[in-house]
Amino acid sequence: MALTWLDYARYADSNGYQSDGSRDMWAWRDWTINAYNRNLPFDQFTIQQIAGDLLPDATRDQIIATGFNRNHRLNGEGGRIVEEWFVETVIDRVETTGLTWLGLTFNCCRCHDHKYAPITQREFYQMFAFFNSNDESGVLAPNGKNGDNTEPTISVSTPEQDAELARLQDQERDAEDAANWPRGH
């Protein structure tokens, strides 16, 4: 069931331009599959994907859900004009949100009012304004060419890794305490 949603959400673990270098988006994929499996209500499914990061005290899971809006392509081509691709990225989000949640194509109205289309050009840019408020560059970071993710990113450690991390942090603190213990005590 989740597969259809992954397609609509343009999910891919790659950047989509030129030779399509890799990145990691699978955490969002896993969130989506889990959302279906635990029967997350559609209103929550919607809120968390569109703006999970803006919820009060957002959990890591809710922030990952907002990865929906990071599934767009990223241009890493030499010579790309950053402002141009920032705008394309915003448009990508408008079009994808329109197609997935409203069941309407938001493509024609990018340039003109269409006699059959229900969305006007003005409404397109009203929607554009929501996604235009974000400070992401819209282009691939230099490290992204090597398969790393482009900022902003989030670390997605497993519960086991979290436990191990906590254990190591304790160990580090104990070692520091021991090192700082006054000599000759």
Place this chain on the structure above:
Amino acid sequence: MKNKQQLALQDALNRRVFRGNSSRVMGTAALAAMLQSDRPVSAVDVPQAHAGLPGLPHFVPQAKRIIYLFQSGAPSQMDLFDPKPQLEKHYNEDLPDSIRKGQRLTTMTSGQSKFPVAPSIFKFAQHGESGMWLSELMPHMAKVADDLCMIRSMHTEAINHDPAITFFQTGNQLAGRPSIGAWASYGLGSVNQDLPAYVVLTSFGSGRPNDQPLYDRLWGAGFLPAEHQGVKFRNIGDPVLYLSNPPGVDRETRRSTLDRLSALNSKRFEQVGDPEIQTRIAQYEMAFRMQASVPDLLDVSDEPKHVLEQYGADVNRPGSYASNCLLARRLAERDVRFVQLFHMGWDHHGGLPAALKGQCRDTDQATAALINDLKQRDLLKDTLIVWGGEFGRTVYSQGGLSKTNYGRDHHPRCFSVLMAGAGIKTGTTYGETDDYGYNVVDKPVHVYNLNATMMHLLGVEHTRLTYRYQGPDFRLTDIHGEVVEGVLA
């Protein structure tokens, strides 16, 4: 009974049907229409290659096929086709604002403090009865000048490679739409049952061996059925893999395996109605037929020595541009509708003179040989040849300028494309650029117009070859494009 079963499966129609052709999920009528599909779904009918749409071609075509020699990376128009001798006196001067007119630049040169005018160091001369101007780097093309039409007034909107090539290939800068060859295959179908309608051949340039790459979506089918996507032959090793059956499997075994597989796939199609399953069946069948047709296509031992020599020594190196040109002729002889070569390595931001020499060594002789070879076989009259890249290059130097060396950045406002063959007004130089080779001043030809013209020569009215996807009727030329009458015979 069958109909009832189909109706029960309406909910199972997958996303491709739903998104690809929404009329097919509107209810019983649409499902009935689907069942009336002229495509065979039963295993006993071996599917034939797509025969084209009813009503196409729209009129008698001039060209039965196209050989599109795409020069990826963007060749420098002012070093090859569009001489500007008067620029000598402006050497190293800053490009005037009156010429640049606020043109946006790529981030590779937008930070330069100076835009020094770099006149070409290559000599130009007029050739043929028509007196067409060509650079000294193209001595072989010069000999076929009277077979060429040169458009000097091409222009585009994209300023970087990915969007620019995607624009040429699909009529849109963003990925996702069908490529021109896929449109031709979809609209006109295949003449040859044993080879794909759209074949792609790629080669590396010696001028800039590590130039930016190509990617398979450039010849993709977008939202058209996937059987129309270009089939790329590899340029290293075997051009087509697994042509021979593994030990112990003969052709009859392969045939019976495919029959069983086809029966299973057809059954699945009846269950879920995904047209991509039909594509899968058709592609397996095409692969089976290619096992027989491709060895014959690739075996050039029947080519006389004098023909091979025309193409130059590179023809003996599989995967080279010259070898691909010869293969293009052999594909044309076999009536493959759309053959597209991509030669990489034209992106000369620095060290242009040396790199351009390498690129011209790769392509000049073989392109001219292809034209002559087709002509000798009486195939040029119904084969359209197009030679060109995705944009032009700047008159100003990127980085340092000296009397012997310079580089040029991407330039969308003007560039040159060559055409030859079917329906083309030969010996013509069409359009004009300003004294700096920066802006078009006469008869501009947009990418949409070139694509409309190519489709016109194939007998397709570009506004009438459309495909409904997510609501709108899409076409190669979007809502634009006019046939360039001035280049037509």
